[in-house]
Amino acid sequence: MEITLIIAVATVAIFSVFISPKAKDSGAFFKGLSPEGKAPGLLLLTFSQVTTWIFARSLLNAAILGFYYGVWGTLAYAAYYLSFLTGAKIIDSVRFQHGFDSIQAFLIDRFGRWGTRCYNFVIGVRLVSEVFANILVIGILFGVAGGTAYTTAVALFAVVTLVYSMLGGLHASLRTDLFQMLLFLLLLGALTVLVLATGQLTSAAIMFKSFAINDPGPILILVALLQIWSYPMHDPVMMDRGFIADRETTRKSFYHAAWISFVCIMLFGSFGIIAGANAIDGEVMNATLMRILGETPMLLFNITLVISAMSTLDSTLSSASKLVAVDMRWIEPSVVNGRITMAVFVLLGLLLVFSGNQDLFSAVAVSGTASMYLAPVVFFSLWGRRTDIPLWSYLSCFFISLAGAALYFTESAGHTQFLGESHKYTKLLGISISVLLSGCLLFWVGMLSQKHQPALRETAI
Template identity: 75%
Template sequence: MEQSLAIVVGLIAVLSLLLSPKAKSDGAFFKGLSPSGEQPGLLVLVFSQVTTWIFARSLLNAAILGFYYGIWGTLAYAAYYLSFLTGAKIIDSVRFRYGFSSVQAFLDDRFGAWGTRCYNFVIGIRLVSEIFANILVIGILFGVSGSSAYIFAVLAFAVVTLIYSMLGGLHASLRTDLMQMVLFIVVLVLLTVLVINSGNVTIENLLFKPFDISDPGPILMLVALLQVWSYPMHDPVMMDRGFLADRDTTRKSFLHAAWISIICIILFGLLGVIAGAQAESGEAMNAALLRILGDVPMLLFNITLVVSAMSTLDSTLSSSSKLVAVDMKWVDPNVRNGRSIMALFMLIGLLCVFLGNKDLFSAVAVSGTASMYLAPVIFFSLWGGKTNIPVWSYLATFVLAISGAILYFTESAGHTQLLGEYHKYTKLLFISSAIMIFGCLLFWLGSLKSTPESSMEALT
């Protein structure tokens, strides 16, 4: 099966290279414009949004959560995809209500340099974690961590994706996303049909874990419903695609991406649920799926992971180059610098693969927890229209969220037990609730004690 998967990966790589025209302008590389200067259409944007947010890591997480916590674990992960709905509202406010060209421009207007510094720090971590996690999934598919097959798969996948990403930048990413999403849908439909025909999709299997609000699945669902308000704003891949087309096309692309993504995640996650319902004692998810479904469905299962990893990785590299060159303005925003930035981020991601933490969900949870400092920014400054929030409120909320993210990481990894013996998702709910409540309180207090004229005085 590994040989067949390798052939498929090679074919996808060749197609991606063929569909990646060399960028001849900064507009094509950083803004996704066609050679004639045209913006992407609705279908391209929808498919690009979906395939870049259905990461390989996300598919694997949805299945793993279903395996351990039943359908409630999969639904909890699917709840994160409501981010497309809140993301649509965020983009509409930033870009079309206030007229800013980026999230950074909005934060700079409201909170000055500290607004963008904190934000760029969080999304920088987000981008590196995406590169690391999606490469990691590919390595896991081909071998045990540290094996020659694992190392070769990781390096080959990274090099191929980097090459075609460097060729065309965001324009190439949009073109390959379209192809990769079509392939993903075809494979997922085939996989779904095979699983249904296998006779394993039964009510008993799907509900092998009864609903209990205190179980990890429902608890994680509550966490998702808290984090979904701020999660999209800290994802530069999603936000970048909100600045590419006109208002109507942009709004529709987010709305359609929401329901398509949720359906895809649930369908894939149900594979984990089925495996969990029929797994033998001590049996891993992949082993259970292979025993239950056979070689062909498992090959399709792995192909979906490869396609989603590649589509997410090229988009993440494009957003990385835009972050450093366009948004942070550290270098001139030209094609040459954009390609160099991509190579640097890929190198950092590879270092994380070989040296970093292997817990896939930790990266999601830590990233999502850190992003919660943006929730009061959205509620008060963006949607509430308040321009008198002081910088100290913003910074205090940022420190609170980062501290919460670090605490969750140390608690979930077993380094500390400050929150007792609760399950790690229960701890995550405690932390997320505290950040949301106290972050909003800090902004509310700041709005009471400041005037529009004095909002920037604290740190300027």
């Protein structure tokens, strides 16, 4: 099966290189424009949104959460895809109500340079974590960490994806996203049919875990519903695709991406659920699936993960180059500099992969918690149209969110036990609620303090 998987990956990679047009200017490389200067249409933009958010880590997380926590675990992960709905509202407000051409432009208008410095730091960490996570999935599929197969697969996957990403930047990413999404849907459909044919995908298997509000699955659903208000704003891949087409196309692409992604995640997660329903004590998910489904469905399962990893990695690299060259202006926004930036991010991702960290969901939870400093920005400054929020409110929210993310990381890894012996997802819910409420309180207090300042000055005079 490993040889077949390698051949399938090589075929997809070669075809992706073949259909990647070489970018001749920064408009194609950083803005995704065609050689004629045209923005992508609805189908291309929708499929690009979906395939860049249904990445390999997402599919594997959805299946693993289903394996351990049943349908409630998979539903919790699928709930994060409601971010497309809140993301659509965020983009529409920034672009068409406030008139800004990027999230950074909006933040610098409201909070000055520190507004963008904090934001760029968070999304920079997010991009590096995405490179790491999608390369890591490939290693997990091909072998044990440190082994020859693991190292070779990781290195080749990273290099091949980097090559075709460097050719055309965002425009190449959009083109390959369409091809990879169509292939992904075909494979997912075939996999679903094969699983149904085995008779394992039954209502009894899907509901093998009953609902209990204090179980990890339902708790994660609550966490997702708290984090989706800020999660899309800190995802540069999603946000970048919100600024390249007209208003109607952009809005529809987000709405369609929401339901398509939700369905795909639930379908793929259901394979983990049936594995959980049939697992023997001590048996891991992949071993259970191989036992109950057989070799062919598992081959499709793994190929689907590889394609989703490839489609997400090229988009992540495109957003990374745009962040450094266009948004942060650290370097001249040229095609050459964009390619160099992509190579640097791949190297950073590889360093994390070989550092030994294997926890895929921790990256989601940590970045999602860190992003929650943006929730008050969305509620007060963006949708509430408040222009009187002081910088200290913004910075306080930022540092509280980072502290919350760091606390969850140390608690979930077992380095600390400040929050007691409760399950790590229960701790994550408590941290998320605390960060969200304290952030909104800080913005509200800051808004009130600004209202009273003129009166104080007049009294002094």
